[in-house]
Amino acid sequence: MGQSQPPSRSMTLSEKIIAKAAGLDSVKPGDIVTCAVDVAMMHDSSGPRRAGKMLDELGVPIWDKDKLVVITDHYTNDEDPNSVEIQKITHAWVAEKQLPHFLPEQGICHVVLPENGFLKPGLFCVGGDSHSTTAGAFGAFMVGIGATELASVLATGEIWVRVPETLRLDVSGCLSEGVAAKDVILKLCGDIGIMGANYMVVEYGGEAVKAMTIDERMTLTNMAAELGGKTGIIAPDETTAQWLAATAASGVDIKTWQGDADAPVAKTISMDGTAISPQVAAPSNPENAADVSEHAGTPVGQAYIGACTGAKLDDLRMAAAIVNGRTKAAGTRFFVAPGSNRIRDAAADEGTLKILEDAGATILPTGCGGCIGLGPARLEENMTGISSTNRNFVGRAGEKSSKLYLGSAYSVAAAAITGEITDPREFL
Numbered sequence: 001m002g003q004s005q006p007p008s009r010s011m012t013l014s015e016k017i018i019a020k021a022a023g024l025d026s027v028k029p030g031d032i033v034t035c036a037v038d039v040a041m042m043h044d045s046s047g048p049r050r051a052g053k054m055l056d057e058l059g060v061p062i063w064d065k066d067k068l069v070v071i072t073d074h075y076t077n078d079e080d081p082n083s084v085e086i087q088k089i090t091h092a093w094v095a096e097k098q099l100p101h102f103l104p105e106q107g108i109c110h111v112v113l114p115e116n117g118f119l120k121p122g123l124f125c126v127g128g129d130s131h132s133t134t135a136g137a138f139g140a141f142m143v144g145i146g147a148t149e150l151a152s153v154l155a156t157g158e159i160w161v162r163v164p165e166t167l168r169l170d171v172s173g174c175l176s177e178g179v180a181a182k183d184v185i186l187k188l189c190g191d192i193g194i195m196g197a198n199y200m201v202v203e204y205g206g207e208a209v210k211a212m213t214i215d216e217r218m219t220l221t222n223m224a225a226e227l228g229g230k231t232g233i234i235a236p237d238e239t240t241a242q243w244l245a246a247t248a249a250s251g252v253d254i255k256t257w258q259g260d261a262d263a264p265v266a267k268t269i270s271m272d273g274t275a276i277s278p279q280v281a282a283p284s285n286p287e288n289a290a291d292v293s294e295h296a297g298t299p300v301g302q303a304y305i306g307a308c309t310g311a312k313l314d315d316l317r318m319a320a321a322i323v324n325g326r327t328k329a330a331g332t333r334f335f336v337a338p339g340s341n342r343i344r345d346a347a348a349d350e351g352t353l354k355i356l357e358d359a360g361a362t363i364l365p366t367g368c369g370g371c372i373g374l375g376p377a378r379l380e381e382n383m384t385g386i387s388s389t390n391r392n393f394v395g396r397a398g399e400k401s402s403k404l405y406l407g408s409a410y411s412v413a414a415a416a417i418t419g420e421i422t423d424p425r426e427f428l
Helices: 013-022 047-058 081-097 109-115 130-138 147-156 181-192 214-222 238-245 313-323 341-350 352-358 409-418
Strands: 032-036 039-043 068-072 102-104 124-127 141-144 158-162 165-172 200-205 231-233 267-272 279-281 289-291 302-305 333-336 384-387 403-406
Touching: 013 032, 013 124, 013 141, 013 200, 013 231, 039 047, 039 109, 039 147, 047 081, 047 147, 068 081, 068 109, 081 102, 109 124, 109 130, 109 214, 124 130, 124 147, 130 141, 130 214, 130 231, 130 238, 141 231, 147 158, 181 214, 181 267, 181 279, 181 289, 200 214, 214 231, 214 238, 214 313, 302 313, 302 409, 313 341, 313 352, 313 409, 341 352, 384 409
Parallel strands: 039 068, 039 124, 068 102, 124 141, 165 200, 165 267, 200 231, 302 333, 302 384, 384 403
Antiparallel strands: 032 158, 279 289, 279 403
């Protein structure tokens, strides 16, 4: 760890969080520092069977059980023998370690973690999943790491970091009806490519971002991973505080955890929110994003609303606004997998789930499922689908011969109704 430096430079929010975690007064891009971890999260895929096994082979205890959260979401609700065995390993390891924070089958980790009050502004966190970047929607700095690094964190409670540069996205104006945060991030993927923010913090701001709900902000920070980013982050505000007030999070401080207005960044990209149209990313890369009109009329055999990116309550409401009073196209499978049990229950209570079911949607258990090619929503041989997920790489969501388009919940729902890629604004 480097020596303490005087706060001689203005810092971004991410730099302030890293400095605090490293016990330093200030940091700058390129510095290599060792940071204390506030929260470590792992799921059933990366966790006990991988990182946990490595820790056990080292013969050392978990550094702080109260700072570790284990969530099952990848291999849940599946009777496949491999999935069943993974759940047995996970439950047995958690029981053996007597871990206090185990959240089995409650939903997708990036949704369940904040729901249960484990995130708040200013925290330095790590997660055993690339989309751990989602936590940036709450003003926390969270990076995805592999099982080997996760095992090291479990043993020491620390991780080294090269302080990343910041790419700032400023989205002005207001998004039009039928346009969502997913369209903003897909457009950015198309504009700069999936390595366009390589090892950078993607800091989202501007009038359109400030107007977004937490659900929508989570979509932006989640897909910082699809830009090659180290993480994504949004400055916390009253919207953040109000959302967290409904969780078990305590000591939420939105005033302290703000970047300096004059902090230098590597690059700023300006985007006119009023000019953004619904976006669809063609197979097999999120950077193949273009206006929905370029792919309109493409037949789809499946429409899937799910995953950490696109199955939050706002996403289900978007889909319901499109399909209300309509029925899915014959020959097109329509699946909805809510992001968590709480989201499913809230959608049921307000009638959103019934609208989707009446339109012909099959409601699946919460979990990663179709996003990673597991369960009923797995794409079959030569099938073309559209989903609200974050990745459409070859074979990720099913057979290698399948093809997957990405879009917002609006666009996925519109395709479910027509059986082909359609501009969702036609239904609003």
